[in-house]
Amino acid sequence: MSDVSDVSTAVRATTPPAPRPRAGTLVRVGGWLVLLLVLSGLPFVVGPGLLSAGQYVMIGAVGAIGLTLVIGQAGQLSLAHAFFLLVGGTSYAVLAGETEQAGSEYIVGLGLPPLLALVGAVVISALAGFAFAPVAGRLTGIYLGVASLALVFLGFYLGQALPMLTGGAASGRNPEPFSLFGFAFSNEGYLAVLGVPFRAPERLWYLFLAFTVIAFLLARGAVRSRVGRAWRAVRDHEAAAAVMGVDVLRAKAGAFAVSAAYAGLSGVMVTLWLGLLKPDESEFGTYGLNTSIAFLAMAIIGGLGSIPGAVVGALIVYGTPQVLTLFADELGLGDTLAGFSPTVISLYVYGIAVIAVVLFEPGGLAAIGRRIAGLSARRTRSDPAPATTPRPAPPGEDRS
Amino acid sequence: MTADTARAGADARTDRADVPELRVEGVGLRFAGITALDDVSFTVRPGTVHALIGPNGAGKSSCFNVICGVYHPTAGRVRLGDTVLTGMRPHRLARLGVGRSFQNIALSQHSTVLDNVMLGRHSLTRGGFLSGGLRLPWVARQERVHARRAAEICEFLGIADRLDTPVAALPYGVAKLVDVARALAVEPRVLLLDEPAAGLNAVETAVMASTIRALRDALGISVLLVEHDMGLVMGIADRVSVLDFGRLIADGEPAVVQRDPEVVRAYLGAGDSEEQQ
Amino acid sequence: MGRRPIQLGAVTLFSTQLVALVVGLVLITAFFVAFRFTDWGIAMRAQAENREAAALMGIRSSRVTATAWLVAGALAAVAVMFIVTQDFSGTGLSRSTHAIAFAAFPAAIIGGLDSTAGAVVGGVIVGLTQALTEVYVSIPFAKVAVFLVMLVVLVVRPAGLFGTRELSRV
Incomplete structure (x- = not known):
């Protein structure tokens, strides 16, 4: 580097490196397409029971993607996910529903079109997440986690204290079924495709699939963009992030808002799936701490920060109880297990899964997947391995 | 601002005439009764390499952190040209053209070199969650343009072959260069280097020295560095400021400062100065 | 333990609650002393401050961690013994x-x-x-x-x- 100006002009003159074609990319895209095709075809093959179980998994997937963004990518521990689920569900029910009288009480509804209500519910959830920013900006680690826990208790209280919005803990309220341009995602009307009658389970399946795909792609794009880089910088080194021009407070607030928006959508999906919005009667329920922890388990099992990992985590954590319930009778487990309901069994399953991940592969399933992909890539590649072989990536890796 | 004008703006910044003075004016800093800095003033002239030296605990890093907004001084101020930096939130400094590297490499270890360097482009780019998530055409174009510039910077520093390598897999000396590359990606007019040679071997130090000189000569930017390696400092610095116990005890050309009796006393008199921090 | 309330001036207490109070105070005192003066307490505080430095000073990280969990579990067990009594929760475990x-x-x-x-x-x-x-x-x-x-x-x-x-x- 003796003649420096020469070097720099030479550098300026070089053409930008052309995007390297990757053989793996085609395979990966093809794989995703096949998966999507299989999922789209499922309603023609399986019954409503399994479809409903799949919908529940997708509820989990959407929420878990949101949580893995805020915890894994931005490094902000949040246990408030269940609260934002409640905010989203309630917002949808209020925005889309009609005002009605239940006994002596009024239940408020604005009667907006369901699509508008859905968007509104997601936006309101995001704003709720944003409102937590002044707290989130000041706290780190476990202090932030417990502080966010406060929101779950607040939600539990408000759910009961505001029956005009939530319908109260005793009966709840029925949300307006989702509809799009006059097409209802319910049992309304008769529709058959290829001889298969499409009723609520089939219709909701496609709706939820669309939600999940959108949630997935948005998160993946964002993680690879400027926003994702800023989040990871805040996670890894706040001072360095600030010096590089990242507004740390804004990045944290944004991560919380995005995660809350995902939870809000997940909450809308819960009310549509149950056909009911009902605040919890005890601390452990649909919107309780157990739900926050279940989402946390999904994110950890999948590998913190990994978006496909979050989806697989949802499959394990939310899929297990559903499938067990479906097959409990067929397998004759109904009576013999007594107190061990599918829910309890699945608690053990994901409890063990979390411990196994923490002990053996802190990067979660995502890291295992990358390792397998790396092995097969190395085997197929003919040229010698590069001098520096990338180590298997630890948690919170940005490749997704 | 479109991506192309961003690029053009970035290039224009490296014009020597555009580099302002960095003035540290009477800066004082106290932590719970301890005076870390006391009435420190010096000026980094445009297009020069300015070294800030002193025994351990002299306040060099504190001074650095005051300049780049991580610490708030209890007295005095820092100016870049006509702009007062003091009191600004740190992230705004990047936009004004202040780049900084870190003493203990502050990179995202699991991200690739390119991803780390691209962070430096943050204030030169736009886009939020939705536009990034949807990968809108202008976002994709902006990403391409800035990735190209990041690659150029890495090429300049001789690390272009590591763009896709995770930082954790790099040797220390290369990681140090990535940290510098990220600071350069801000398109700084003033570059702050915090102990760029710390932890490097002799060969790596020589590479770093020629790199720093190259930055000044090719880009015309000012460089302010904190450094322990006297050989490096005396070899590349145009001007040296010496801190001791938070006070400025000398400020001038390297050859003059080197003979300053007070500087000699500070370095030789304080026998324990080589203790690790 | 009986359900007979104890009258202390204007304050009515169940005997269980009184026992809980005493046990709590004894445990708290014991912990203050242990944390401050025993090797174990010092090791624990050192590790909380700086794990690596503590390990370099010869503190066995795994053992300190294990005993910390042990003590935490034991303390929770003490708390549960009182929680399950009728005087505290009314209904026992649920x-x-x-x-x-x-x-x-x-x-x-x-x-x-x-x-x-x-x-x-x-x-x-x-x-x-x-x-x-x-x-x-x-x-x-x-x-x-x-x-x-x-x-x-x-x-x-x-x-x-x-x-x-x-x-x-x-």
Whole structure:
């Protein structure tokens, strides 16, 4: 580097490196397409029971993607996910529903079109997440986690204290079924495709699939963009992030808002799936701490920060109880297990899964997947391995 | 601002005439009764390499952190040209053209070199969650343009072959260069280097020295560095400021400062100065 | 233990509650002493401060961690022994008894996680907030009130009342 100006002009003159074609990319895209095709075809093959179980998994997937963004990518521990689920569900029910009288009480509804209500519910959830920013900006680690826990208790209280919005803990309220341009995602009307009658389970399946795909792609794009880089910088080194021009407070607030928006959508999906919005009667329920922890388990099992990992985590954590319930009778487990309901069994399953991940592969399933992909890539590649072989990536890796 | 004008703006910044003075004016800093800095003033002239030296605990890093907004001084101020930096939130400094590297490499270890360097482009780019998530055409174009510039910077520093390598897999000396590359990606007019040679071997130090000189000569930017390696400092610095116990005890050309009796006393008199921090 | 209330001036207590109070005070004192003066307590505090430095000084990290969990479990067991009595919970154990563990979080956080004295002060604040809210506002609001108090404390002092804030060097 003796003649420096020469070097720099030479550098300026070089053409930008052309995007390297990757053989793996085609395979990966093809794989995703096949998966999507299989999922789209499922309603023609399986019954409503399994479809409903799949919908529940997708509820989990959407929420878990949101949580893995805020915890894994931005490094902000949040246990408030269940609260934002409640905010989203309630917002949808209020925005889309009609005002009605239940006994002596009024239940408020604005009667907006369901699509508008859905968007509104997601936006309101995001704003709720944003409102937590002044707290989130000041706290780190476990202090932030417990502080966010406060929101779950607040939600539990408000759910009961505001029956005009939530319908109260005793009966709840029925949300307006989702509809799009006059097409209802319910049992309304008769529709058959290829001889298969499409009723609520089939219709909701496609709706939820669309939600999940959108949630997935948005998160993946964002993680690879400027926003994702800023989040990871805040996670890894706040001072360095600030010096590089990242507004740390804004990045944290944004991560919380995005995660809350995902939870809000997940909450809308819960009310549509149950056909009911009902605040919890005890601390452990649909919107309780157990739900926050279940989402946390999904994110950890999948590998913190990994978006496909979050989806697989949802499959394990939310899929297990559903499938067990479906097959409990067929397998004759109904009576013999007594107190061990599918829910309890699945608690053990994901409890063990979390411990196994923490002990053996802190990067979660995502890291295992990358390792397998790396092995097969190395085997197929003919040229010698590069001098520096990338180590298997630890948690919170940005490749997704 | 479109991506192309961003690029053009970035290039224009490296014009020597555009580099302002960095003035540290009477800066004082106290932590719970301890005076870390006391009435420190010096000026980094445009297009020069300015070294800030002193025994351990002299306040060099504190001074650095005051300049780049991580610490708030209890007295005095820092100016870049006509702009007062003091009191600004740190992230705004990047936009004004202040780049900084870190003493203990502050990179995202699991991200690739390119991803780390691209962070430096943050204030030169736009886009939020939705536009990034949807990968809108202008976002994709902006990403391409800035990735190209990041690659150029890495090429300049001789690390272009590591763009896709995770930082954790790099040797220390290369990681140090990535940290510098990220600071350069801000398109700084003033570059702050915090102990760029710390932890490097002799060969790596020589590479770093020629790199720093190259930055000044090719880009015309000012460089302010904190450094322990006297050989490096005396070899590349145009001007040296010496801190001791938070006070400025000398400020001038390297050859003059080197003979300053007070500087000699500070370095030789304080026998324990080589203790690790 | 009987259900016969004990009258202390204007205060009515169940004997279980009195025993719980005494046991609590004894344990707290024991822990203060242990943390300050025993090798084990010093090792624990050293590790909390700086794990690597502690390991270099010859402290066995795995053993300290294991005993910390052991003690935490034992203390929780003591607490549960009182919780299951009728005088405290009314009904004994139920599926949601473990929810009470979450009351311990605010107590530890309010005081500051690295401070024993803080845990005691935090516990008192949590207890008083809950009891006063139950009497003067409403029972359902009591738990929320505890967490709201915690939020306020955290916004003002991000590492709790007695916790030390970590300074990051750059």
